[in-house]
Amino acid sequence: xxxxxPAIDMIGGECVRLTQGDYDRQTxxxxxxxxxxxxxxxxxxxxxxxxxxxxxxxxxxxxLKVLERITSHTRLQVxxxxxxxxxxxxxxxxxxxxxxxxxxxxxxKCPDDFRxxxxxxxxxxxxxxxxxxxxxxxxxxxxxxxxxxxxELIASFEPQGLSQVICTDIAKDGMLSGPSIPLYVALxxxxxxxxxxxxxGISAWSDIEELDRQGLRSVVVGKAIYEGRIGFDRLExxxxxxx
Numbered sequence: 001x002x003x004x005x006p007a008i009d010m011i012g013g014e015c016v017r018l019t020q021g022d023y024d025r026q027t028x029x030x031x032x033x034x035x036x037x038x039x040x041x042x043x044x045x046x047x048x049x050x051x052x053x054x055x056x057x058x059x060x061x062x063x064l065k066v067l068e069r070i071t072s073h074t075r076l077q078v079x080x081x082x083x084x085x086x087x088x089x090x091x092x093x094x095x096x097x098x099x100x101x102x103x104x105x106x107x108x109k110c111p112d113d114f115r116x117x118x119x120x121x122x123x124x125x126x127x128x129x130x131x132x133x134x135x136x137x138x139x140x141x142x143x144x145x146x147x148x149x150x151x152e153l154i155a156s157f158e159p160q161g162l163s164q165v166i167c168t169d170i171a172k173d174g175m176l177s178g179p180s181i182p183l184y185v186a187l188x189x190x191x192x193x194x195x196x197x198x199x200x201g202i203s204a205w206s207d208i209e210e211l212d213r214q215g216l217r218s219v220v221v222g223k224a225i226y227e228g229r230i231g232f233d234r235l236e237x238x239x240x241x242x243x
Contacts, residue, residue, distance in 0.1 A: 001212070001242045002208060002211055002212040002216055002217060002218060002219055003046075003047065003217065003218040003219070004045070004208065004218075004219060004221055004235065004238065004239075005045075005047045005048065005049045005079070005197065005218055005219065005220045005221070006036075006040045006045055006048060006049065006220075006221055006222070006225060006235075007048075007049040007050075007051065007199075007220050007221065007222035008033045008036055008037065008048065008049070008050050008051070008222075009051040009053055009222065010033060010050070010051065010052055010053060010054065010063045010066055010082075011023075011026065011028075011053045011054055012054065013033070013063060013065075013066055014028050014030065014031050014032075014033070015028070015029050015030035015031075015032075015033045015036050016028045016029065016053070017029065017222055017223045017226060018053065020170055020171060021138075021170050023053070023057070029226045033050075033066050033069075033070065034066070034069050034070055034073060034074075037070045037073075037074050037076060038073070038074060039232055040076070040232075040235070041074045041075065041076055042236075043232055043235040043236040043239055044235070044236060044238075044239025044240060044243065045076065045235065045239065046076065046077060046239075047076065047077045047078075047079065047099075048070070048074075048076045048077070048078045048079070049079055049081075049166075049199075049220045049222075050066075050067060050070065050078050050079065050080045050081070050098075051080075051081050051082050051102075052064075052067075052080065052081065052082030052083055053082060054082070054083075055082035055083025055084075056081075056082040056083055057083075058083055059083050059085055059105075060083045060085065060086075060089055061080075061082060061083045061084060061089055061092060061093055062082075062083065063082075064092060064093070064096045065096075067080055067093070067096045067097060067098060068096045068097055070097070071096065071097025071098070072097065077099040077100070078097065078098050078099055078100075079098065079099065079100035079101070079102055079127055079166075080093050080096075080098040080100070080101055080102065081101070081102030081103070081104070081127075081129055081166075082102075084101055084102070084103050084106065085103075085105060085106045085110075086106075087113070087117065090103075090117060090121070094121070094125070099125065100124075100125050100126070100127050100164070101117075101121075101125065101126060101127065102127040102128075102129045102166060103117070103126065103127070103128065103129060104128070104129030104130065104131055104137075104139055105139035107128055107129070107153070107157070108137055108139050108148070108153065109139070111156060111157070114126075114128070114157065115157065115160045118157065118160045118161065118162060119160065123160070123161045123162060123163040123164070124163065124164075126162075126164070127164040127165065127166055127197075128153070128154065128157060128162055128164065128165045128166070129165075129166050129168075130150050130153050130154060130165050130166070130167045130168075131167070131168040131170055132149075132150050132167065132168070132169055132170065132183075133169075133170040133171060134171070135149055135150075136148070136149060137149065137150060137153055138170055150167060150183075150187065151187065151190060154187070154190075154191055154194065155191075158191065158194070162194060163193070163194055163195060164194065164195050164197070165187075165191070165194055165195070165196050165197065166197040166199050166220065167183070167184065167187060167196060167197070167198070167199060168199040168200045168220075169183060169199075169200045169201060170200065171200075172200040172201030176201070176202075176203040176223060176224060176227065176229065177201055177203060178201050178202075178203050178207055179198050179200060179201040179202055179207055179211065179219075180200070180201065181210060181211065181214060184196055184198045184211070184214075184216055185214050185215070185216070188215060188216055188217070195217050195218060196216065196217070197217075197218040197219065197220060198211055198216055198218070198219040198220065199219070199220040200220075202219065202220075202221045202222075202223075202224045202230075203224055203229060204224065204229055204230065205230055205234060207224075208221070208230075
């Protein structure tokens with residue numbers, strides 16, 4: 001059973017979605033992310049994907065109070081990403097209640113720091129954010145392109161016991177055009193011991209079913225839920241069937 005991880009992306013403490021990571025193409029869906037988190041919890045969701053878009057831009061976590069509200073008012077396991085570029089920032093994220101932290105830019109620019117964090121905090125709490133545009137890794141809120149590819153980045157942390165990767169195909173993100181299934185299938189086969197989480201492009205329930213058939217283990221879903229293509233009632237049936 002593939003795990004569905006609903007996404008909440010935040011700007012100014014509100015629940016938003018960007019299109020292809022473009023801050024100028026922003027849609028606000030809910031004023032209070034906690035309201036959405038509670039709806040997900042009521043459906044049976046266990047894990048929430050919380051992205052601090054302000055933090056990604058500012059290079060430090062900005063919306064920790066939202067994280068604290070969600071973790072103190074729900075039982076959701078929260079994975080938090082956006083602006084985690086120092087050990088101090090990482091500790092503040094865990095101190096605010098996150099179960100897992102997503103690190104992307106720092107893993108590219110300061111790989112030794114990320115390796116040290118995997119060793120200190122445990123691979124079960126650290127997620128590598130491997131976001132790609134045209135085959136290359138994108139960092140700093142997707143505003144800067146790195147020189148390496150996705151497989152190269154993941155392989156560089158394999159010896160440290162890396163166990164979780166979220167890979168977003170930026171060209172698909174927010175487009176509701178279907179995920180890049182061949183990309184994720186290839187990554188999961190190349191790294192069978194690592195959970196490759198699909199992110200970007202989910203447009204309908206059939207996309208999730210196909211990813212499940214292809215052996216993917218987890219998927220982040222955002223805009224498709226907000227736009228009503230995947231209803232809260234459908235999520236509830238899924239989680240009840242697989243409880």
